[in-house]
Amino acid sequence: MGSQISSSVLLFRRRQELHAGGPRAPSLQLLTSRFRIPTLFYLSLLALLVVAVLPWRPIPHPGLPRTLPEKFGFIPVVPGEFVPSSFTTDDRVVRVDYHSSPDTVTLVVSSRLVADIDVDVNQNGAVDQGIDVSFNVDSSRHVCKSYMRSMNGYTLCNIFDFAAAVRVGHDGDVNVLAWTIPLKELTSSRDSISFQIVTWDASNQRSTRYPGPTFRTVYRIALKDQIK
Numbered sequence: 001m002g003s004q005i006s007s008s009v010l011l012f013r014r015r016q017e018l019h020a021g022g023p024r025a026p027s028l029q030l031l032t033s034r035f036r037i038p039t040l041f042y043l044s045l046l047a048l049l050v051v052a053v054l055p056w057r058p059i060p061h062p063g064l065p066r067t068l069p070e071k072f073g074f075i076p077v078v079p080g081e082f083v084p085s086s087f088t089t090d091d092r093v094v095r096v097d098y099h100s101s102p103d104t105v106t107l108v109v110s111s112r113l114v115a116d117i118d119v120d121v122n123q124n125g126a127v128d129q130g131i132d133v134s135f136n137v138d139s140s141r142h143v144c145k146s147y148m149r150s151m152n153g154y155t156l157c158n159i160f161d162f163a164a165a166v167r168v169g170h171d172g173d174v175n176v177l178a179w180t181i182p183l184k185e186l187t188s189s190r191d192s193i194s195f196q197i198v199t200w201d202a203s204n205q206r207s208t209r210y211p212g213p214t215f216r217t218v219y220r221i222a223l224k225d226q227i228k
Contacts, residue, residue, distance in 0.1 A: 067112075089211070
């Protein structure tokens, strides 16, 4: 008797569903509760991945001067000629100190702004995709190395092997990035390095390329006296 009643109830419900055009769709509330957690999880994961490949950009400080403090000195250089072991940009926004060994170069870049390094690896005065590289610091303050696509375009961070390392420090309100980079990641000639510094000013959303807008004008480091 019980099984007959159950069969009748199921048959009655089935007829109602067919009369209504098919099985009833789950309610919006049910769908929302079912997919809320996975959706939020994947959105959060996507946000983390996006942030992980973006260059590090500090919070702007209104009214903060762009130029370095007097203690950093003013050591101008002539673009295109070999630079001394310490020099500053003409507007005293960036100071670079370097020394090299037979296998690596240490570049210490000091600036109140974010300062990235773009390298003309084959030193032909133009951007070559898959050859010329850029070094900056990502959102976690780790090395972000990418290939250059153009003077203003880059691939995602760390899509290929690299051995460059960076230490992020501060001298008051000045960011100090101490890069240690193998020569093979900087030059194909091994007797000199050609590079530019690219700053980012978060207060006005502007970037500036030193010493010039293209790789036709670069800073050059001579290595031949230090390579055995």
